[in-house]
Amino acid sequence: xxxxxxxxxxxxxxxxxxxxxxxxxxxxxxxxxxxxxxxxxxxxxxxxxxxxxxxxxxxxxxxxxxxxxxxxxxxxxxxxxxxxxxxxxxxxxxxxxxxxxxxxxxxxxxxxxxxxxxxxxxxxxxxxxxxxxxxxxxxxxxxxxxxxxxxxxxxxxxxxxxxxxxxxxxxxxxxxxxxxxxxxxxxxxxxxxxxxxxxxxxxxxxxxxxxxxxxxxxxxxxxxxxxxxxxxxxxxxxxxxxxxxxxxxxxxxxxxxxxxxxxxxxxxxxxxxxxxxxxxxxxxxxxxxxxxxxxxxxxxxxxxxxxxx
Amino acid sequence: xxxxxxxxxxxxxxxxxxxxxxxxxxxxxxxxxxxxxxxxxxxxxxxxxxxxxxxxxxxxxxxxxxxxxxxxxxxxxxxxxxxxxxxxxxxxxxxxxxxxxxxxxxxxxxxxxxxxxxxxxxxxxxxxxxxxxxxxxxxxxxxxxxxxxxxxxxxxxxxxxxxxxxxxxxxxxxxxxxxxxxxxxxxxxxxxxxxxxxxxxxxxxxxxxxxxxxxxxxxxxxxxxxxxxxxxxxxxxxxxxxxxxxxxxxxxxxxxxxxxxxxxxxxxxxxxxxxxxxxxxxxxxxxxxxxxxxxxxxxxxxxxxxxxxxxxxxxxxxxxxxxxxxxxxxxxxxxxxxxxxxxxxxxxxxxxxxxxxxxxxxxxxxxxxxxxxxxxxxxxxxxxxxxxxxxxxxxxxxxxxxxxxxxxxxxxxxxx
Numbered sequence: 001x002x003x004x005x006x007x008x009x010x011x012x013x014x015x016x017x018x019x020x021x022x023x024x025x026x027x028x029x030x031x032x033x034x035x036x037x038x039x040x041x042x043x044x045x046x047x048x049x050x051x052x053x054x055x056x057x058x059x060x061x062x063x064x065x066x067x068x069x070x071x072x073x074x075x076x077x078x079x080x081x082x083x084x085x086x087x088x089x090x091x092x093x094x095x096x097x098x099x100x101x102x103x104x105x106x107x108x109x110x111x112x113x114x115x116x117x118x119x120x121x122x123x124x125x126x127x128x129x130x131x132x133x134x135x136x137x138x139x140x141x142x143x144x145x146x147x148x149x150x151x152x153x154x155x156x157x158x159x160x161x162x163x164x165x166x167x168x169x170x171x172x173x174x175x176x177x178x179x180x181x182x183x184x185x186x187x188x189x190x191x192x193x194x195x196x197x198x199x200x201x202x203x204x205x206x207x208x209x210x211x212x213x214x215x216x217x218x219x220x221x222x223x224x225x226x227x228x229x230x231x232x233x234x235x236x237x238x239x240x241x242x243x244x245x246x247x248x249x250x251x252x253x254x255x256x257x258x259x260x261x262x263x264x265x266x267x268x269x270x271x272x273x274x275x276x277x278x279x280x281x282x283x284x285x286x287x288x289x290x291x292x293x294x295x296x297x298x299x300x301x302x303x304x305x306x307x308x309x
Numbered sequence: 310x311x312x313x314x315x316x317x318x319x320x321x322x323x324x325x326x327x328x329x330x331x332x333x334x335x336x337x338x339x340x341x342x343x344x345x346x347x348x349x350x351x352x353x354x355x356x357x358x359x360x361x362x363x364x365x366x367x368x369x370x371x372x373x374x375x376x377x378x379x380x381x382x383x384x385x386x387x388x389x390x391x392x393x394x395x396x397x398x399x400x401x402x403x404x405x406x407x408x409x410x411x412x413x414x415x416x417x418x419x420x421x422x423x424x425x426x427x428x429x430x431x432x433x434x435x436x437x438x439x440x441x442x443x444x445x446x447x448x449x450x451x452x453x454x455x456x457x458x459x460x461x462x463x464x465x466x467x468x469x470x471x472x473x474x475x476x477x478x479x480x481x482x483x484x485x486x487x488x489x490x491x492x493x494x495x496x497x498x499x500x501x502x503x504x505x506x507x508x509x510x511x512x513x514x515x516x517x518x519x520x521x522x523x524x525x526x527x528x529x530x531x532x533x534x535x536x537x538x539x540x541x542x543x544x545x546x547x548x549x550x551x552x553x554x555x556x557x558x559x560x561x562x563x564x565x566x567x568x569x570x571x572x573x574x575x576x577x578x579x580x581x582x583x584x585x586x587x588x589x590x591x592x593x594x595x596x597x598x599x600x601x602x603x604x605x606x607x608x609x610x611x612x613x614x615x616x617x618x619x620x621x622x623x624x625x626x627x628x629x630x631x632x633x634x635x636x637x638x639x640x641x642x643x644x645x646x647x648x649x650x651x652x653x654x655x656x657x658x659x660x661x662x663x664x665x666x667x668x669x670x671x672x673x674x675x676x677x678x679x680x681x682x683x684x685x686x687x688x689x690x691x692x693x694x695x696x697x698x699x700x701x702x703x704x705x706x707x708x709x710x711x712x713x714x715x716x717x718x719x720x721x722x723x724x725x
Contacts (some may be wrong), residue, residue, distance in 0.1 A: 057399050057415055142553070159494060163550075163555070166382075168558065169555025169559070170555060172330060229339045254558065258703050258704050259700065260700070271700060272391075
């Protein structure tokens with residue numbers, strides 16, 4: 001009898017502990033389901049599509065094996081697109097972070113009109129990226145764009161409708177201007193992230209440093225920068241992902257043209273999709289891998305775990 | 310950048326996808342017998358006042374008044390995005406019921422379309438000139454809705470200022486005249502090789518050198534020696550600064566507007582340029598004229614005839630087909646054809662409407678030229694080829710023409 005009751009008791013306990021471990025699932029279940037449906041499932045479909053032979057009208061004609069992959073790697077434009085994407089991400093993120101550090105420190109100081117200035121910085125963030133890109137595109141119009149009118153008045157620009165005035169027609173200058181727009185829309189977020197980081201550094205730390213006789217420059221190097229590091233890393237990482245995936249700026253300003261000379265992997269993927277769905281899926285797989293690789297490299301290089309955890 | 314926002318957007322996009330997936334059930338004929346048709350049309354307008362949304366909505370409203378059980382939902386898309394968006398709908402198997410704009414033979418090849426005779430009571434009334442272009446394996450699927458032909462427009466005022474007395478007829482004329490116009494600080498020749506309609510501008514130059522995308526037997530000849538020579542001519546024209554800078558990035562509509570502003574001396578255009586000139590209010594009727602397109606050694610005897618088609622997708626059962634048929638019969642009435650042509654200065658696509666306009670002083674000559682007009686290739690590969698032409702042919706005037714045209718030729722042969 002006694003033995004039997006312990007067995008029942010033990011079983012009871014097992015069930016209870018199972019219920020206890022399963023209990024959080026009730027709360028996180030919907031989130032898991034959401035992630036499975038909107039994140040994991042598309043990834044599965046993406047990989048599957050990359051191995052399918054699909055007609056331009058969206059009909060699956062059978063398996064393609066690695067053919068989509070070899071086709072993509074034989075695209076003559078792929079090399080340039082990959083190099084351009086690397087330059088695009090590195091330059092935009094680096095310039096954004098540098099500007100944001102400076103701006104965040106400015107906004108952390110007291111000065112008249114600080115509130116207005118802080119609000120004003122939200123504008124490029126709040127405006128639609130597509131709209132911002134269109135505004136820049138027309139401002140750079142070779143015939144009567146406001147940038148060209150200004151440069152013409154200054155005497156820098158000799159004549160409208162010239163090659164010099166056609167900023168978005170030349171691949172290099174088009175890319176530079178698109179980088180300007182990308183920085184413009186990325187700076188607000190990074191600045192606010194860094195500003196929050198700066199505000200989290202207590203005044204007492206600086207006071208202690210002053211008492212110990214540290215100069216302002218020394219305090220900046222030894223207190224501000226190290227303590228700002230976590231905020232900086234988070235902001236930089238989110239920027240890397242966003243800039244890598246950036247589509248509307250390039251699409252609205254040049255559509256990746258002339259040819260594919262201002263395309264990044266993201267816009268190139270979209271251009272391929274028009275006729276070659278399978279190849280486009282491979283480009284998508286490649287993008288997926290690249291962004292994961294970028295993030296891992298970044299985490300490793302910055303010893304993320306020691307810094308942020 | 311916008312992480313929070315991006316998350317929200319992603320979520321709502323996913324939700325929208327899920328919702329639209331439910332909404333696009335194959336048959337939108339509901340139990341009470343009412344039907345909803347989705348019409349996707351290219352926008353021929355130059356602004357909100359004359360957008361094609363308005364034109365089609367007018368027809369849809371009149372049709373609904375006569376047939377209360379059928380509702381037509383109109384969506385208009387600008388020309389720059391039309392092909393891409395319709396193609397995306399097709400690729401996702403979310404077919405519109407009717408499209409009006411470009412028609413592609415590959416949709417017919419896939420069996421996605423109704424034959425013209427299935428959805429039109431009187432298909433014989435469609436202009437026979439374009440019947441072949443709208444056909445696949447001797448069955449007509451694309452129903453001509455509007456047509457146009459191309460001519461060389463030039464600014465007579467600028468020509469007089471530059472001391473040019475005669476209309477340009479040859480490539481040489483184009484070159485020398487453009488150089489003189491450039492001296493006035495204007496753009497000599499407007500060359501739209503950007504993605505909007507590069508396939509039309511390119512073909513006009515190919516025709517000028519007695520070549521085409523295909524030969525008479527339907528073999529691709531995109532990188533023929535004549536075509537390469539045509540682009541070599543363009544390359545040095547661009548290099549000499551006689552065109553706008555970087556033609557590979559410039560679109561037709563933008564350049565037409567610049568012509569209307571008096572900034573461009575010469576440009577290849579269609580009658581649709583005429584209302585843009587009118588709206589610009591810079592050029593009077595006496596300031597411009599149009600002549601046959603200039604060729605290598607003389608003006609073209611035949612021009613490019615462009616036809617935009619209506620197409621009906623198999624998207625539901627027979628009751629849906631009946632609804633499409635009654636709507637198309639309604640929309641193809643002469644009065645709507647003529648309204649369209651007056652609105653956009655384009656040409657009709659039905660015999661009865663063409664007869665009504667035959668003696669019109671503006672439209673008459675264009676209509677007479679139509680039967681001789683050269684047309685785009687009729688091939689299921691054309692959709693692919695055209696997409697690549699639009700993306701890359703503009704680089705032929707900066708890069709090596711032989712290489713660029715050769716790459717397009719390869720695509721054409723591979724997709725055929």
